[in-house]
Amino acid sequence: MDLVLDLAQLFINGIAVGSIIALAAVGLTLTYGILRLPNFAHGDFMTTGAFLTYLFNTQVLNHVVFGVDWLDSLFAQANVWISIILATIVTIGGFLVCEFLIWAKMRDRRATSTTLIIISIGLALFIRNGIIFIWGGGNKSYNLPVAKAAEILGVVKIPYYRLIVIGLAILAVVGLHCLLQYTKIGKAMRAVADDIDLASVSGIDVSRVVLWTWVLAGGLTALSGGMYGLITAVRPNMGWFLILPMFASVVLGGIGNPYGAIAGAMVIGIAQEVSTYWLPTEYKLAIALLAMVLVLLVRPQGLFRGTI
Numbered sequence: 001m002d003l004v005l006d007l008a009q010l011f012i013n014g015i016a017v018g019s020i021i022a023l024a025a026v027g028l029t030l031t032y033g034i035l036r037l038p039n040f041a042h043g044d045f046m047t048t049g050a051f052l053t054y055l056f057n058t059q060v061l062n063h064v065v066f067g068v069d070w071l072d073s074l075f076a077q078a079n080v081w082i083s084i085i086l087a088t089i090v091t092i093g094g095f096l097v098c099e100f101l102i103w104a105k106m107r108d109r110r111a112t113s114t115t116l117i118i119i120s121i122g123l124a125l126f127i128r129n130g131i132i133f134i135w136g137g138g139n140k141s142y143n144l145p146v147a148k149a150a151e152i153l154g155v156v157k158i159p160y161y162r163l164i165v166i167g168l169a170i171l172a173v174v175g176l177h178c179l180l181q182y183t184k185i186g187k188a189m190r191a192v193a194d195d196i197d198l199a200s201v202s203g204i205d206v207s208r209v210v211l212w213t214w215v216l217a218g219g220l221t222a223l224s225g226g227m228y229g230l231i232t233a234v235r236p237n238m239g240w241f242l243i244l245p246m247f248a249s250v251v252l253g254g255i256g257n258p259y260g261a262i263a264g265a266m267v268i269g270i271a272q273e274v275s276t277y278w279l280p281t282e283y284k285l286a287i288a289l290l291a292m293v294l295v296l297l298v299r300p301q302g303l304f305r306g307t308i
Contacts, residue, residue, distance in 0.1 A: 024242065047240070057079055252268065
């Protein structure tokens with residue numbers, strides 16, 4: 001009975017971690033599928049979202065006082081959610097700055113994939129060391145209200161913020177689905193991912209699609225970073241340690257397929273967390289990659305059809 005309960009607890013933890021990886025992996029697969037850019041700086045942008053959330057949560061918004069007890073109490077409860085929103089907006093700005101200063105110029109020069117990979121790794125190192133320069137190399141944590149864990153059948157406990165992470169991820173995925181399936185820009189993004197040349201001659205504004213791709217990727221990535229800080233310490237290398245699970249999720253789900261990235265992230269997240277029942281946590285990444293290899297041996301194309 002203890003085994004079942006422990007595995008159930010780890011399974012739920014895996015869903016929460018998989019939800020975070022899923023949002024970041026969707027952003028990564030969109031830039032990979034539409035722009036053909038393997039962006040190794042993606043994990044460090046996720047870290048940026050977490051640290052900006054920490055900045056707003058503990059050093060900016062906590063000084064806001066309205067002088068009305070009930071309003072101050074309400075604002076204190078909403079502090080972290082407002083912080084995540086503000087951090088997401090600023091991180092999207094960072095993505096767009098990199099597009100105008102780096103990636104647009106590289107596309108004009110028709111840079112090779114190898115060149116893009118090297119540039120993205122350099123950008124990742126620049127962002128990570130910038131974070132260490134500003135906030136130091138130690139762990140940080142949000143200023144969160146204490147919340148009671150939820151219980152399932154009185155035996156399996158789900159920490160409140162893990163439950164929130166899963167709920168926010170579901171809302172984000174539903175919003176992403178509606179955008180891709182029912183809006184003009186979503187249909188244009190799918191068309192560019194399938195065939196950029198055909199989409200261009202069909203009258204689709206590819207440059208506009210590129211900007212929307214960065215906005216969507218940046219928003220989801222920053223949101224995942226802010227959410228990750230809800231369930232763990234905020235560290236300068238947190239995104240770098242998740243970049244391999246992100247890429248594994250993208251490959252596992254089919255490169256360029258956002259729904260596949262979500263499914264792949266869930267497989268990776270659950271496999272990582274459940275494995276800790278038998279193995280030390282240091283082997284999490286190895287388990288994630290092993291899960292990817294095993295699935296690809298059965299379905300070399302990934303769980304879903306990719307766009308590449």
